[in-house]
Amino acid sequence: MDNVIRIFDTTLRDGEQSPGCSMNIDEKLAMARQLEKLGVDVIEAGFPIASPGDFESVKRVAETVRGCEIAGLARCEPEDVDAAGEAVRGAANPRIHVFIATSDLHMRFKLRKSADEVLRDAVRSVEQARRYTQNVEFSAEDATRSDPEFLFRVFQAVIEAGAKVINVPDTVGYTVPSDYARLITSIRERVPNLGDTIISVHCHNDLGLGVANSLAAIQAGARQVECTVNGIGERAGNTSLEEVVMALRTRRDAFGVDTRIVTEEIYPSSRLLSSITGVSVQPNKAVVGANAFAHEAGIHQDGVLKNVMTYEIMTPQSIGRSSNELVLGKHSGRHAFRERLHALGFDLQPDQLDNAFQKFKVLADKKKVIYNEDLEVLVADAVLRMEDKFKLLSVNVSSGTGAVPAATVEMAIEDRVVKEAGFGDGPVDAVFRVIGSITQCKAQLVRYQVNAITGGTDAQGEVSVTLSEDGLTAIGQGAHTDIIVASAKAYLNAINKLEWRRSQNVGRRTDEKGP
Numbered sequence: 001m002d003n004v005i006r007i008f009d010t011t012l013r014d015g016e017q018s019p020g021c022s023m024n025i026d027e028k029l030a031m032a033r034q035l036e037k038l039g040v041d042v043i044e045a046g047f048p049i050a051s052p053g054d055f056e057s058v059k060r061v062a063e064t065v066r067g068c069e070i071a072g073l074a075r076c077e078p079e080d081v082d083a084a085g086e087a088v089r090g091a092a093n094p095r096i097h098v099f100i101a102t103s104d105l106h107m108r109f110k111l112r113k114s115a116d117e118v119l120r121d122a123v124r125s126v127e128q129a130r131r132y133t134q135n136v137e138f139s140a141e142d143a144t145r146s147d148p149e150f151l152f153r154v155f156q157a158v159i160e161a162g163a164k165v166i167n168v169p170d171t172v173g174y175t176v177p178s179d180y181a182r183l184i185t186s187i188r189e190r191v192p193n194l195g196d197t198i199i200s201v202h203c204h205n206d207l208g209l210g211v212a213n214s215l216a217a218i219q220a221g222a223r224q225v226e227c228t229v230n231g232i233g234e235r236a237g238n239t240s241l242e243e244v245v246m247a248l249r250t251r252r253d254a255f256g257v258d259t260r261i262v263t264e265e266i267y268p269s270s271r272l273l274s275s276i277t278g279v280s281v282q283p284n285k286a287v288v289g290a291n292a293f294a295h296e297a298g299i300h301q302d303g304v305l306k307n308v309m310t311y312e313i314m315t316p317q318s319i320g321r322s323s324n325e326l327v328l329g330k331h332s333g334r335h336a337f338r339e340r341l342h343a344l345g346f347d348l349q350p351d352q353l354d355n356a357f358q359k360f361k362v363l364a365d366k367k368k369v370i371y372n373e374d375l376e377v378l379v380a381d382a383v384l385r386m387e388d389k390f391k392l393l394s395v396n397v398s399s400g401t402g403a404v405p406a407a408t409v410e411m412a413i414e415d416r417v418v419k420e421a422g423f424g425d426g427p428v429d430a431v432f433r434v435i436g437s438i439t440q441c442k443a444q445l446v447r448y449q450v451n452a453i454t455g456g457t458d459a460q461g462e463v464s465v466t467l468s469e470d471g472l473t474a475i476g477q478g479a480h481t482d483i484i485v486a487s488a489k490a491y492l493n494a495i496n497k498l499e500w501r502r503s504q505n506v507g508r509r510t511d512e513k514g515p
């Protein structure tokens with residue numbers, strides 16, 4: 001057994017399924033390119049049978065990203081395997097990931113199939129997938145609550161049929177490290193034809209044990225970890241990529257294995273995902289949280305000042321966190337701008353760079369110094385929102401003591417320009433009412449939050465708006481030096497995302513979530 005742990009990133013599949021984390025195709029492509037720079041071994045780009053939008057985004061990622069294996073997820077159903085096979089066909093190294101539940105509970109109540117039928121479907125699907133690629137992974141959904149004897153039989157049969165990777169998901173986040181390690185060990189002992197088949201783990205974080213369980217499995221011989229950036233995913237999320245990778249790197253003495261991850265790309269990946277989805281990480285989150293490094297959190301204990309290693313077991317530089325230095329101002333040129341974006345992990349296409357540079361010039365006129373955080377929101381704003389149905393052209397408000405707050409909003413809806421005015425309880429309320437009337441949005445406003453992106457009274461305000469309608473949730477973000485404008489942008493961004501999600505649900509074929 002070798003000492004390399006493969007990182008199978010499922011941010012774009014399992015992660016994207018979590019509420020508010022949906023991404024459109026351009027956003028998925030931007031994230032996939034960043035994952036390639038991060039050096040993940042496999043990108044699970046989506047679940048092609050789920051909807052036409054899912055199929056298209058897997059196909060685009062497969063055709064665009066050449067440096068990683070690209071996986072598509074499929075149930076053990078003939079039409080699923082064909083959809084996944086077609087979607088990843090254009091990849092440099094395509095992988096088909098088939099799954100079926102093996103626990104009594106799931107087989108009886110979800111699948112309504114006998115154990116023998118499940119075994120038969122598993123083998124048939126692996127054989128079918130092999131007609132598209134030799135690179136086939138099989139997952140036994142809910143493995144940790146399955147009868148181990150049955151699990152060994154299924155794994156033996158799918159390896160016989162040609163699976164190269166067998167995944168042992170803790171689908172419901174139920175296992176604990178000692179049990180999980182014992183299960184991995186028993187698979188190695190009891191599956192006679194295991195050979196060099198890679199054992200993979202996929203953990204959910206319902207008890208906060210996703211990373212601990214994954215590490216225990218590695219010590220027992222697992223060689224692939226399925227995980228997501230920032231640990232996003234169903235319910236309490238998946239194993240967090242940055243935590244597993246930095247645990248293995250920092251404690252190589254304890255584990256004796258390592259990944260191929262370029263750790264300096266961890267922080268840019270985390271920031272990019274947050275700016276795309278609008279879901280920020282908690283301040284005390286390990287590795288990527290705002291307070292994760294002692295001296296950045298302003299905790300200048302005597303020890304830290306004398307030697308940072310007294311309180312820090314890894315450096316911020318090792319995960320690509322640059323300090324909040326002054327980076328650019330209004331006299332900075334296009335070249336400096338592009339170099340700085342590159343250092344932050346953004347590689348833009350020429351037209352995107354033009355768009356972002358124009359927005360940078362506008363911002364630099366309003367604000368003396370531009371920080372990295374400003375650039376991140378500016379790029380997210382300029383690059384990742386190009387196919388919006390509703391665009392904000394202008395917004396004006398009047399408010400103050402003794403006046404009824406009023407707003408006038410001008411918007412483009414596809415090719416049409418619409419202008420309306422109205423009143424509200426406050427300036428933000430007035431703007432939202434007018435936008436709601438123009439867009440005929442019926443969604444409920446669940447959350448409204450304002451943050452200053454950096455320090456100083458000229459800081460940009462970053463507004464986050466969560467909308468909910470018919471069981472769909474969308475988080476919109478907007479940034480501007482004027483928080484009323486930022487609010488309008490965030491509200492429209494959320495409406496656009498809801499529109500997009502609704503369009504994705506048209507033709508949706510399954511609510512199945514995967515392993």
Ligand SMILES: [Zn+2]
Nearest residue numbers: 014171514515
């Ligand atoms: Zn999962």
